[in-house]
Each structure stands twice: as C-alpha cells, then as structure tokens.
Amino acid sequence: MVTDNNRPIFMLMTTLNVGVLAAALLAIACGTLVSCKTDVRPDLVLVTVDTFRADHLGCYGYFRNTTPFLDSLANDGIIFENAIAASSTTVPSHATILSGLHPSQHGARTNGELVRSGVRTVAEILSVSGYQTAAFVSTSANFRPAGLDRGFHCFEDPGSQGDKTGIFAARTTVDRAIEWVSREEDDQPLFLWIHLWDPHTPYQPEQMFTDRNETEAEQFVEFMLRERCADLGFFDGDPWKLRTVMDAYDGEVKAVDDAVRDLFDHIGKLRRRPAVWVVTGDHGEGLGNHDWFLHGRYLYREQLHVPLIVHATDDRFPCSRISTPAAHSDIFPTLLELAGCPVGGSSDYRAGRSLLPLLMTESQRDHRLTFSERRRFGRPPARGPGHDPEISVESPVGRELYDSEDQRQAYVARLIRRHLADNFEIGQAFAVTDERYTLIHRTELEDLFFDRSLDPCERHNLSGTNSVAENRFRERLAEILTVLAESAQDAELADPEVLEQLRSLGYVP
Numbered sequence: 478m479v480t481d482n483n484r485p486i487f488m489l490m491t492t493l494n495v496g497v498l499a500a501a502l503l504a505i506a507c508g509t510l511v512s513c514k515t516d517v518r519p520d521l522v523l524v525t526v527d528t529f530r531a532d533h534l535g536c537y538g539y540f541r542n543t544t545p546f547l548d549s550l551a552n553d554g555i556i557f558e559n560a561i562a563a564s565s566t567t568v569p570s571h572a573t574i575l576s577g578l579h580p581s582q583h584g585a586r587t588n589g590e591l592v593r594s595g596v597r598t599v600a601e602i603l604s605v606s607g608y609q610t611a612a613f614v615s616t617s618a619n620f621r622p623a624g625l626d627r628g629f630h631c632f633e634d635p636g637s638q639g640d641k642t643g644i645f646a647a648r649t650t651v652d653r654a655i656e657w658v659s660r661e662e663d664d665q666p667l668f669l670w671i672h673l674w675d676p677h678t679p680y681q682p683e684q685m686f687t688d689r690n691e692t693e694a695e696q697f698v699e700f701m702l703r704e705r706c707a708d709l710g711f712f713d714g715d716p717w718k719l720r721t722v723m724d725a726y727d728g729e730v731k732a733v734d735d736a737v738r739d740l741f742d743h744i745g746k747l748r749r750r751p752a753v754w755v756v757t758g759d760h761g762e763g764l765g766n767h768d769w770f771l772h773g774r775y776l777y778r779e780q781l782h783v784p785l786i787v788h789a790t791d792d793r794f795p796c797s798r799i800s801t802p803a804a805h806s807d808i809f810p811t812l813l814e815l816a817g818c819p820v821g822g823s824s825d826y827r828a829g830r831s832l833l834p835l836l837m838t839e840s841q842r843d844h845r846l847t848f849s850e851r852r853r854f855g856r857p858p859a860r861g862p863g864h865d866p867e868i869s870v871e872s873p874v875g876r877e878l879y880d881s882e883d884q885r886q887a888y889v890a891r892l893i894r895r896h897l898a899d900n901f902e903i904g905q906a907f908a909v910t911d912e913r914y915t916l917i918h919r920t921e922l923e924d925l926f927f928d929r930s931l932d933p934c935e936r937h938n939l940s941g942t943n944s945v946a947e948n949r950f951r952e953r954l955a956e957i958l959t960v961l962a963e964s965a966q967d968a969e970l971a972d973p974e975v976l977e978q979l980r981s982l983g984y985v986p
C-alpha cells in the first residue's frame with residue numbers, strides 16, 4: 478500500500494530513468510547510505526528450492542508427511558502462510574530474492590535475460606561488509622549466465638565441475654556445500670545460498686513417495702480432490718495417474734527435505750555462530766490445476782504460493798505462524814537487516830520491505846498486497862525435437878501404471894512434452910494478491926479476479942463486477958505499472974550457447 482510517507486519517493490522515482498534509478502539503488506545498496514553494525518552478525522543460510530509448491534509441505538497442511546525436517550524447522554521458527562513468488566519462472570524469481578527488485582526492474586524477466594549491471598545483490602553488499610559469501614546451485618543454465626554469481630567469493634554449479642548442461646541432485650549440491658564449509662574458518666560470518674532443483678521436472682526421484690496401504694492411498698486422492706483443487710479430468714479420470722504424478726513430485730520434495738536436514742546438522746556442528754535460515758521456493762507448479770502441468774505460463778495461486786520458513790538457531794524470534802503476506806522481494810532487506818545493514822525505509826521502487834518487525838512480533842501486521850509478473854510471450858515457443866508432444870509409448874492405465882518405473886516415467890514424460898510444447902500465453906501478465914483476493918491482469922486477454930475465501934481454486938472469474946476490492950487492486954496495480962514503465966528497456970540476453978540450453982528445456986525468451 479502506498480503511504481503518505483513513501484509517496485514522495487514513488488513520485489520522484491516515476492520521473493527518473495532507469496539508469497538514475499540504478500544509481501540511486503547502488504548508493505543505497507553499497508552502504509553509502511547504510512551503516513552496518515558488526516557486533517552481532519549471524520551466519521545467514523538461504524535455501525531456495527525450485528518448483529516448490531507450498532501446499533505440498535506438511536507444515537502447510539499437506540496430507541502426506543513429505544517434509545518432516547522442514548516442518549520441525551517451521552515449528553521451532555516462523556512460517557509465512559502467504560508467501561508469494563515474484564514470478565513463475567526460475568531466474569526472475571531468484572533475481573528478485575537476491576536483489577529485492579521486481580523482475581522488470583532487475584532486468585531478468587525470463588530465463589535467458591540478464592540481471593542489469595547496476596543492480597546490486599545481497600551477496601555483493603554482504604561480501605564488502607565482512608561476510609564470507611558462497612553459493613552452491615544445482616543448475617548451470619540459469620544463474621551464472623544471468624549474472625547472479627556476482628558478489629560470491631565462491632560460486633559453484635555443475636559447470637564448475639566441467640558439466641555445463643548438467644543438473645545436480647540435492648544430495649550432491651549439499652555435499653559440496655558441506656565440504657566447502659568444513660574447510661572454512663568461522664572467524665567471519667557466512668552468507669550461504671543453496672539452490673536445490675529436485676522438484677523440477679522430469680520428476681525422477683530415487684524413491685517415489687508411497688502410501689502405506691490402499692486405504693491411505695484412497696484417502697490421499699480424496700484429499701487432493703477436496704483440498705488441493707486436483708482435477709481428475711486432467712488425469713483422464715484415472716486416480717492412478719493422479720497418484721503417479723504426485724508420488725513422483727512428492728518423492729522429489731522428500732529428497733529435498735532429507736538433504737536440507739543433512740545440511741542443517743552439519744552446519745550446526747561446523748559453525749560456532751548462531752545462524753538464521755531462510756527456506757523458500759522460486760515458484761510453484763501446475764500439477765494439473767487450471768489444466769496445466771508445469772510453470773512459467775500462468776500466475777495462478779498454485780504457481781505463486783511458495784513456502785517461506787525462517788528459523789534462528791539461537792531462538793532470537795518467537796515461534797509463530799504469520800498470515801500477513803510476504804513477498805520474494807522482502808528477503809533481500811530482511812537478510813541485510815539481520816546482518817546489521819538495514820536498507821532503510823521502503824519505497825515503491827525498492828519493492829520489498831524487511832520482515833524483521835514481523836519476525837519479532839506480528840503486531841506490525843497490516844494489510845498488504847503482493848505483486849508478481851510474467852514475461853511477455855510474443856510467439857509460441859520453437860518446437861524442436863525435444864518438444865514433440867507425440868511419443869511412441871502408450872500410456873498404461875489404472876494399476877498397470879505401477880507395474881514398472883518405466884511405465885510411470887513414460888506417463889509423466891508424455892505430460893511434460895505435451896505441456897512444454899504448449900507453454901505459451903500471448904502478452905504479459907501481472908498478479909496482485911492479498912490473503913483473500915487475486916487479480917491477474919493480462920495485456921492481451923481478459924482479466925481475472927478471484928475471491929479465494931469463496932473460491933480457493935480460482936475457478937470463478939469475478940472480474941468486471943466492479944467490486945470495491947477489485948477497484949482497490951486495480952489502483953495498486955496501476956501504481957506499480959507506472960513505476961515499472963520507467964524500467965522498460967530492451968533486455969540483455971545470455972550468450973547463444975546458454976540460450977540454446979534454455980531452449981532445449983522449453984524456456985525460450
């Protein structure tokens with residue numbers, strides 16, 4: 478919400494070009510306007526999990542026990558019930574997490590676009606303020622090419638091991654991080670970013686998630702239909718197909734939980750300082766909601782609602798569940814304030830605000846709207862051989878799906894190929910949400926407005942009914958878009974080799 482206090486900043490910012498804005502940001506972010514207190518500085522561990530739907534974690538009410546460790550971390554810490562992603566795509570969301578800016582402001586509006594050179598990240602600021610900074614990420618195609626390795630004394634991805642196109646499993650990424658931390662002195666505070674890829678397609682977990690018996694399996698399917706908006710029609714009316722997809726996805730979620738537990742235990746033994754852990758996801762996944770399997774195309778709730786758990790090993794925060802909406806852009810100022818480097822008052826240009834007052838007490842609770850955006854699609858994605866929706870394997874049905882892992886994977890692979898080939902919606906999209914409503918503005922298609930208290934699955938479009946709530950959301954959206962218009966400039970693209978890798982994954986700018 479624009480307040481009287483920050484409106485002058487907002488008006489000023491709308492009159493400046495992006496270069497000046499970047500310079501202003503740089504001044505704020507580099508410490509010229511920030512004085513860091515260095516007496517009490519915890520280690521900061523940021524864990525971002527790719528394609529991590531909040532509603533598939535136990536602490537967000539899931540039926541299955543997919544995340545026993547993260548649940549315990551949340552129970553002994555703080556869980557944000559309404560954390561909203563900046564976008565439904567990997568690089569834009571991560572760049573917002575690390576910079577505190579909306580995607581149109583930092584410049585990486587989709588995978589393959591670069592973070593602008595004037596944008597400072599939390600790693601850059603912490604690295605010059607006395608922190609040792611290190612990142613261990615699980616994919617080579619996204620972060621280093623976009624410029625998100627900036628500010629890290631150590632930045633490792635599969636390419637660091639000579640694997641430019643590979644993906645590391647959570648187990649591997651965490652092992653590399655543990656090995657590195659074990660070699661470091663702990664005379665300096667540490668900022669560690671861990672990115673884990675496992676719940677991203679193709680969903681090939683070492684262990685599928687399995688229900689204990691048939692009764693539990695039936696109860697699970699009922700839960701998905703009743704509580705998670707699952708659409709059996711998407712799965713050809715076959716509960717076994719629904720279970721196949723969820724067993725695979727949840728198996729990946731469980732693998733992440735196991736890896737984070739291991740990381741937490743090792744860091745606890747290796748470091749003497751207290752640590753603050755922040756765990757989130759970069760975006761969700763369709764999993765059949767809104768007739769869509771993947772991410773990147775839409776801004777519905779299942780795409781944007783991500784976990785956000787904050788845990789301090791020295792119990793500096795009271796345990797709580799916080800319903801006030803939080804955004805990816807809040808993580809940047811929160812980490813800086815925890816490090817003793819508060820950025821200062823919020824503005825409409827600097828998208829986020831520190832969550833520290835909320836972490837200490839939710840008395841700071843207020844009504845808040847979050848903002849998300851999706852790249853512009855100008856033409857359907859190129860359809861190379863990897864995106865041919867026709868594959869030769871016939872999909873088995875019912876229990877036959879479970880006769881072999883090959884058959885299950887063939888079914889999931891067919892869904893992935895079909896949806897990668899159709900990962901397109903013309904124009905741009907912007908979402909404004911709060912605890913109850915969702916407004917999705919689409920530049921080339923009709924707008925969408927949902928009241929999730931009556932329609933949690935976002936199926937009944939109320940746009941155009943001239944409600945007070947929709948009008949309020951539209952006013953806020955207009956304010957943000959005015960600011961973003963100042964950031965509109967041509968994107969810088971990654972080099973052709975990287976673009977080709979992204980194209981092979983179905984993410985074409």
Ligand SMILES: [Zn+2]
Binds near residue numbers: 527566567568
């Ligand atoms: Zn992602």
